[in-house]
Amino acid sequence: MSLKTDLTSADLADIRRSALGAADPLGVAAELAEAAEAGHLTDPEDAGYALALAAEIAESRNKLDAALRYADRAVDAYAKRDDSQAGAAHALRARILFRAGREDDAMAELEPLRPLLTRHPDAAAYVSAPLAAGGRNRVAEQWLTDAVQETLAERGGADPATAEDAGLLFFLLQQRHRLRHALGRQHDTHDNLAERLETRLANAAPPPAADLLFWPEAEFGKLLARWPALSADYGDTWDEHRARLERELVRLTGAGRTGLTVLPGTVAGLTGFAGADGDPAGAKSRAGYAARLATGAAQIPWPPERNGSCWCGSGLKYKKCCLPRSRG
Ligand SMILES: [Zn+2]
Ligand SMILES: [Zn+2]
Incomplete structure (x- = not known):
């Protein structure tokens, strides 16, 4: 791949779909990073996305040094933002650090993401993933439990009756429930609630x-x-x-x-x-x-x-x- 022109967002989406099957995925990753750094993106806001994509491609090829360099730059590209995508970039960096055997650094990357668990519905999944990759499912369990308890306390009153009522809490409960099954835990009250909400959702009529x-x-x-x-x-x-x-x-x-x-x-x-x-x-x-x-x-x-x-x-x-x- 040679980048004669600027990459549009649609190009990036195509690359995401096709990069792993490309003849030279690492070359694709390098070109992506270069395009991001040299400002060769039609939308400059795509820089973090392009760099995170480069990191994932390198990680999938087990080129962890390169993956980490790209992930560092993805984190920098999101530096001034406090949103879910910035959190996901840090989580990606943490996963690569775990794979590289740098467990303390990985945990230092993840700790600041804990508050996102009660703010963004997708944080339960992207914070748990690196912990699983690093063999820290018990830590993930603890964090999710704390987040569930905090959210329940904020809500006060009765348990939610439907996944819709539960909102973000549903995603925390669901992630925690899955994780605890993987760990072979007995059901506790939160698991019972998760299962009630999941069953109810599965049995609910599809939207008209x-x-x-x-x-x-x-x-x-x-x-x-x-x-x-x-x-x-x-x-x-x-x-x-x-x-x-x-x-x-x-x-x-x-x-x-x-x-x-x-x-x-x-x-x-x-x-x-x-x-x-x-x-x-x-x-x-x-x-x-x-x-x-x-x-x-x-x-x-x-x-x-x-x-x-x-x-x-x-x-x-x-x-x-x-x-x-x-x-x-
Ligand atoms: Zn539209
Ligand atoms: Zn269960």
């Missing part, structure tokens, strides 16, 4: 397909031109439509759902589904059409990678398109 029906931009225009009253269900503008859908997907994920897809519909498809006698705009037709789309091949997996193309088809990267809409 109609809630995940998506009208691409041109179709959205046609739909509202024909049935203006549908703006009540889908929004007045395409931006509002995308924002509603993104928020619903985020809500379902917060409730512990995985494997979500968006169901792109067309006006022609809807009228065809309703048939000559049907009322295409009716809720029943739309729900039936969505249910059929949910069994078809046109589904769009959600979420895309932060740096991948957005699910809405705008051609922009997800983190600059629909990802921020859920916060609006």
